[in-house]
Amino acid sequence: MKTLKGPGIFLAQFIGPEAPFNSLDRIAEWAAGLGYAGVQMPTGDSTSFFDLERAADSQDYCDEIAERLAQHGLVITELSTHLQGQLVAVHPAYDEMFDGFAPAEVRGRPKARQEWAVRQLLAAAKASRRLGLTAHATFSGALAWPYLYPWPQRPAGLIEEVFAELGRRWRPILDAFDEAGVDVCYEIHPGEDLHDGATFERFLDEVGGHARANILYDPSHFVLQQLDYLDFIDRYHDRIRAFHVKDAEFRPNGRSGVYGGYQGWLDRPGRFRSPGDGQVDFRAIFSKLAQYDYPGWAVLEWECALKHPEDGAREGAPFIRDHIIRVTDRSFDDFAASGVDADQNRRLLGL
Template sequence: MPRLVTLYSLQWGDLSLEEVCIKAKGFGYDGIELGLPTHLDVHQTDPLYYKGIKELLEKHGLQLRTISTHLVGQAVCDKIDERHKEILPDYIWGDGDPEGVRQRAAKELVLTARAAKELRVDTVVGFTGSPIWHLLYSFPPVSQSTIDEGYRDFARRFTPILEKFKEMGVRFALEVHPTEIAFDTFSARKALEAIEYHPAFGFNYDPSHLGYQGVDYVDFIYQFHDRIFHVHMKDVYWSDMPKQVGVFGGHVPFGDPRRYWNFRSLGRGKINFEEIIRALNAIDYQGPLSIEWEDSAMDREHGARESCEFTKRLDFQLSGHAFDAFFGK
């Protein structure tokens, strides 16, 4: 049976959950990936609240396998500044004291695991933030001890969170992404080593964030075959020719044609999804393929519909036998 194709709801945060469900079903999706904090209140403790969400999804014939907390997760390990105020709920931002923000964000992740358990979901996708991302370009020179301390800080902050996740039978899937503690294959391995390969920690695989960096995004699947907890289907286009704005993105918005790269609707970028599906089959990934739709130059409803169709047309299951198994006598 083909994998579920789900729609990530964060890009539809201006709509109610029911409105998102109606649209997703109309576009052909099998389920929803709930984006926090817009479409799920993890402070709710009444089982009837979670029962209501499940019934709403069932009413529209949609399944729920994942919830996501990118915005709050970003604040757990980041160097906090005014940018975070724009993406965080007021109760997380509080008075803006950086350490207070980090601690409240960490508590919110634990509440998110509890909400996942209430919804009978075993995977939470999110960000971690990073205390050392700002040191990416090593000038003035950055010592190895400074980088190592950054990973230790990540481990100190995230290990207690992961222990709570483990107690509740929930996994945390970090979306490997620039600005996170893991943003390519090497840093992903460093993150795993820092937390001593904690069983509740793995990755949300999104090839778009690896492709434009020049990272082998198919090899990433094989490198972390036992840690791919969830998959985002998202495409990206990068130029064959030099551009005015390079790989770092510059100070221009997404969609600007001067950029070296931009996210695109599935099938319209440079990611080789054929090889991704084959690699996911090889590692026996049976989770959902979740569309995180981002294309600044396209109507989102058009893009969400065509991305669903693209994914369903492309996905296939591993063969049960070799094609030449019956050639011999």
């Protein structure tokens, strides 16, 4: 069995204009001081600390980033292309809203924006290999999300065409990651066409069960969907290659439920919380991941409707560390072993 690696922290929600969040070295010192051992690195955004295209082309640049983090006792857990992955597949209804995820020169030009996003993913494969990483965090994008609830009735073949197109778009990217020796870990997430087990299975069918098509497991998104997040691990553990430690709660009432009534996060029945403040059974999750030899990191993703992010980050490192199970190297009842050999086993069975 394997012991989970951690604690790690996803930097995307913390990068900002004020110290210590405004430079890589300062935020690294801050994260290490809180007890984190790894950082999940956002890419592609002008405010990020990582030049993805440069990293794809330059081993020296990757070595420099790794060394700067190592000076603080940190490593990169995964690179993240959540924003770019979203742009691999965008329904026209969301074009204007998602344009902000892309550089100015491709905004208002959906085809150019998609081509940019694909180039970013291909660069991420090369950069991940240069950094010695084995997993990559991203989104699938979504073409079918406006048609989630079947009213009016969805036309026959619509969803089949959606997943066929997703497969066509992602297959070359998955092949590039395969060449790099890196797993693509799709965060299973509402707003993405890959938002539960059924949709992930559809996608796998379209990419021929591609070995690099894997999962970033975040139980908070399952709580808000009322999906069994423990059974999900039992079903898909062989595809789980990344893990966000994020809590959530779901408290429906007579006014609103899963869909949230277009309310802000503070007033929704389902809302994200800092680890330990919600309803997720993390002890059971960490136990299952240990049982199934999950090979990766436990990474805090802070998103909470109530708590200050710096408090969430401060509490997150010990929370993860205290939940990681150092797996045993022997059976608890070894002391009672009788030393029975094969011949004795046959005698005991009367054979």
